[in-house]
Amino acid sequence: MKIECSVEKIKNAISQTERVTGKNLTLPVLNSILFIAVNRHLKLRATNLSLGVEIEVPAKVEKEGVVAVSGAVLNAMFSNFSHNESIHLEDKGGNLLVRTNKSQITLKGQSHEDFPTIPIVSGRTFEIDSKKLTEGIKSVYYSSSVSDIKPEISSVFVYTNGDNLIFVSTDSFRLAEKKIKIKGVEDITGIIIPWKNVVEILRILGEVSGVVKVCFNKNQISFSVDNIYLTSRVIDGIFPDYHQIIPKDFSTEIVVLKQDLLNALKLSNVFSDKFNQVNLVVDPKQKIFELSSMNNDVGENKTRVDAVLKGESTELGFNYKYFLDCLQSITTDSVSIKMSGTGRPMVISAVSDPSFTYLIMPMNK
Template identity: 25%
Template structure:
């Protein structure tokens, strides 16, 4: 194998696929990145795979000799990232899986392993590829990933439940303390983002439901963010496996087994109180008083209908206390209620509009935060019992 490429192209793509390389591999070859070079077309394919999450990408290069092998991901990343910009050459002419990396500044040799031991990425042979809007998919991930559970004993809750329908995508995640739901309509997103350009054809979407690990979706979110609004996201699914593809990139992951809970049952059908206020002002006030929160992370809301205001307060025996007051449009009776300040701030950061609505009932019943206009998003947070 021998090819010439730019340091920038190799560095960017190595960093991308390295996200799927295990830090504690079950087999030595899984600590490596698979590199395949083809002459027609002149293309380099990089693959990282930890047996659960796989990332593959292609980029153009001048291939002088075809070949395939694997090299240690961390070592290769460290070398290439520090090389000067410009052309670099990789070749294995020394034999014995020894690769020479040559740049304008120097020459390095890295010992790899045969690609024969590297497992193939799973592929889905049956069924059609669903074509989705990448922009709509990012919107859904932003509002749901934050609520995934970190508790591995509740494995199905460590992912995002994804419901795909021909005209609608629904994303949902919950850790038992909060719940994020986002509904996006890809065709509407397409029209908004392509106002001054030619429309992109949307393929018919098959309906299905799947729970995808949060780890894989966080990587997908980062990768999609580097694309363009016109990118189409291809999605294939069959029992136990889901594959996302767009442009020259592919991400494959195992799905999470088990029935996802019926999260819609958690949302109250009616509310006794409703508050409309500026999201950024509330978030800024919480960020200021959060520095005084103790391990309980508790913030108290005192809602006053007469004065149309909310008092936020934090009290810590060891640190002291803080209080902020905000004006708001309030309907319903006065109420004292408390929240985990981190959960509340997480939700406020994901809501996309300037003004939001907070709907609530009693001091221990679910509270709903929704954006005023824009994206159809629901963020539910459970209150915390106030101590006397």
Template identity: 45%
Template structure:
């Protein structure tokens, strides 16, 4: 192996790849990145057996070759090369020599034969989607996912096809977020991606503007861009039938400024109790929404907002942080809130665009 490449791009890719490695003392090869030089390309591979990552970058390759190097050592080394534009890389006696204008470094390698094969999903079930749309779908719902993996089906993001839409869903059983992206694609099996792997997908593909090709089978998902191949385990299970908990009819409908509500809830959050609880009172006569928060150790706050309201008065307690989470996702200035009794879930959407909806359960205390 002998090549020359841009230091900053190489460092960026190694930094990404290190996140896909594992510091496993019984399998030290999982702490490495595999560097493969061929056809004026340098491919960096990493895997922890849960996810796998391959990223390709341009390089001036004089000799092809393969080498496995400790990812953390390589990343730390490259991060401290401050003034270098290009670096020269050469494999000598199974060790990696990295040369700059004023330094020469030798890094010990591991046996490349021990490096696991990163699987590529081979299936006819694939679809293409713009990376921004795909990440937008994930970002719009991920916050509602359960973090604990006690119930792996809900510590995830669920992706499925519905007519000419791709639906992204997440829930922790107290709230639920759904985002629909209008797109006609080939038919594919529903996908349940673990929460911790979803965060890596966001990190890897953030900033990439290519279309993504997504292939899936029962156990794995592969995502391809022009330079990146990402593979993740998916959950082999059945996602809860969440549609049955979304009310079909509502007794009260409210329209309110998102900015006004967001600012009011931020203020109320300061005085919420240990359960993040605030009281919401909807008055159809005065056309007001009154938010009251009380913390025995700090104090209390009451704030009144003008609203448009149709239907019955309702008084209920809600987790203020759950409300704040969803308001940052809705892009419209005016939002719609639909409710039934105080112990029933409420639905929040934009006034016009219903591609995102958010269901949240009241606090019954």
């Protein structure tokens, strides 16, 4: 292999692929990035066996070839190169010779014959704008469980309902649902994508624009856009039937400016206990909407927030972090909060935007 290419293009590709490399003592080649020089391109591949990525960058290829080099070392090295210079890469007996105008470096290579293949997924397909796809993922993924004990909820669940592509995640204490309008997609009963993979998919696709081709079957899902190909395993399991836990009737309703609520939550956080508990008091007759928190080592806080209140008086405790997380998914100026009594979940959404629904289970006082 012998090529010349732009530092800027390869630097970005290395940064993206390095995060996908694996850490496997029985298969050490997983910590490497595979370079494949072919035609007028350099392909960079990485995989951890659950998630795989291939990114193609333009290059002047003098000699085709393949070499595998540590992803962490490559990323650290390229972070010190200027964007506007050219770089020469050459395979020297399985090692990688790197030359710039001022540097010459030899990186120890690994046996590329042991590098796993990245599957080309075949199955059902649909297309979606990258911004819509990342909006759907970003709106819900933070609600996933991060524990592997129940893999079916350490995930983002994707399915269709009419013209909506619906993204859902839950950790049993909260749940987020985002509906994205999309046309021309046949009925999808459910795809469960591992949370760890979703984080990297969002990070990589969040930097691109254009139409993403999605292909999936019962074992894998892939995303193709421009010069990027991503593939992830899907979880063989059943996502909880969450519709039954979302209340249909409410006894108390609140409409509040998002920024006012955000400020009150952040202040309450200063005085919250080790369980992150903040208490909420609503009294529509007295026009009181109050957030309070107490920490025996710090002090206590009570903050009233201007709001439009309807219905019955109620009190409940909740994890302020769960509340804070969902506000990033609400793009309107006002937030709707609905409750149906003590011990029942609180439902949060954007005013005049039914596409996002968020549910928080209350905490015991």
